[in-house]
Amino acid sequence: MRLWDVATGAQRAEFAGRAGDAKAVAISPDATWLAAAGRDGTVRIWDVRDNTCVAMMRVEQDLTTCVWSQQGHGLIVGGSGGLYRFEFSGH
Numbered sequence: 001m002r003l004w005d006v007a008t009g010a011q012r013a014e015f016a017g018r019a020g021d022a023k024a025v026a027i028s029p030d031a032t033w034l035a036a037a038g039r040d041g042t043v044r045i046w047d048v049r050d051n052t053c054v055a056m057m058r059v060e061q062d063l064t065t066c067v068w069s070q071q072g073h074g075l076i077v078g079g080s081g082g083l084y085r086f087e088f089s090g091h
Helices: none
Strands: 002-004 011-014 022-027 033-038 042-047 052-058 063-068 074-079 082-087
Touching: 022 074, 033 063, 033 074, 042 063, 042 074
Parallel strands: 022 063
Antiparallel strands: 002 011, 022 033, 033 042, 042 052, 063 074, 074 082
């Protein structure tokens, strides 16, 4: 996956490590975390500041949507198996 600056058209970052097709991505409210949910049932969280994958979670069904909570401490993902909520501490 790649992150682009809409104003300039320049690529800002490239994130490796997707095992399957990313169907949804979301940037945290403070713009420091990127979440990607995929058909393979994985959710990956990257630190946008240094492009590192800092967390990975897996569910048994494909995922098609994700959104951060307003405070940025939780992520809601959804797919064929329903909705899942992940809470993060130390963020």
